[in-house]
Amino acid sequence: MKPRTPSVLVDTHAIVECHRTGSWQAFSRRYRLETVIQCVRRICRGRRAHRPQQQIDRARLVASLNAVHEPTERELAELALRTSGIHLAEDEAALWAHTLGRDDDWVLCSSDAAGLRCGVRVGFRERLASLERLFQQGDVQPKKTLRRRHTEQSHRRRLRTIVVVDATVLRKSA
């Protein structure tokens, strides 16, 4: 039985990195992992966002997740208007749109600067988590070294910059 921790929303990058480092099984056992269907489709379709072209079985991936969500049109439209000037891929936007409709305890694991900026913009800065921090807190041991963008140090550095830059942008546009 999984410990009672917040649900962890994972994006495409996090899922791919976990598979690359051989840590997905341990990660999914330790946390209640959730994502959106758009991420599953990207990861499992022929045209890939990442290389090496590791095959990730769709059925196994979905079975290992606690939930696979699909944001509503209203949530997607709402995200679009609140994150003007931040340009995400469809699956990234879908994941953040889904968060707008949640009122429970969750964190989101993203390594992309635009994804982090989106989270800051919609007021969820405190819910952002790096993969490295989640691994450390959950005692998950990857078989390979995490790529730098998934580390806690990289995450904090980018977040500091984004908070300042985004606040400046919003002040100018007000």
Next chain:
Amino acid sequence: MSTIRAGHFGRRIRALREERGLSQEELADVFGFNDRQTVSAVETGARRLTAEELLLVMNGLNVPLDYFTDPFRLVGEGPFHWREDGIPARERNDYEERAGSWIAAFRELSVPEDGPRLLRRALPLDRTSTYEDAASAGERFVVEFGLGEVPANRLAQEMEQRLGVLVLFVDGPDRMSGAACRLPEVDSVLISRSEVPGRRNFDLAHELFHLLTWDAMPPADCSHSARGFAARRLERLADNFASAVLMPRAELGSHGSWRQHTESALIERLNSTADRLRVTARALGWRLVNMGALSKEALLGLPSSALQNNGRDSSRELESAPPPLYSRRFVEVIGRAIDEGRLSALRASEMLDRTIDDLPDLFTDHGITCPLEV
């Protein structure tokens, strides 16, 4: 109630309405507005749209959300002029959509928010201009923009820096050599990397002509199937301008007459001069004919194979490698946007048709620090 920045959405709504042949009254019904004036206000950006209204028009007109929210697509704007030879319409449309996304992305990510450029340069030419007028304009362009003895060396740079033109070197469909696209905020030229250097430079100068004369003489498509007399004449004006830019009279006359040569000496001189000026020997020959420096009979009397690839056995011998994909300026804008969290790496990789893990190569090719931590 949340609202959405009006100008962008208003333009899209108007484009869609016109595409569907709807009146503003009919669209007002879709929105549930009382009158068409409200639709007009939405389209001009005078009235902000709400998220609920956006959903109404999406579902009422059956278009996806990203039709309105995606600024990386050209909708009802950005006419293209193509230099191509019989590309199937569907293939061309598909490529135009992709190229449009690069240009729209560049516009969105780089242009200041205070609106279109205040000034746009233009050549003093119109449909009554002669071929000699176009050539004279080309000569003057070289002088005024300080292009030097080999204008091809500086042309792309001056187009970017002094005219604000986005120059992209691309891997387009077969039989496409170049294209120009005009937007209020940015003009763009796409040049096929697969062309030999001399042809690439000529296409660049040719498309420059169209950008500088677009208002007076909007270009038609340049496919053979679409040409009428006016379109063919316009293309010849562009060719005359391009020839004069790349092969200035002063440079061509600086080493004596072209008339008194044996055939082999003429071939050698054409090929070596073309190499120096970074044009094709064939284009150089015709420039000399138009200047009256060489007779048409003398040029046509040369074996065509002697001038191909400027006298080399293969085009591969003309340069060691084609220019890097896109342009440094374009890649810098993309990199900055990724670094500042305005553009996700995944979105960038989709737009540029490569995996995230291959993105760093794009920056390396242009000598730019990669914004991704790999």
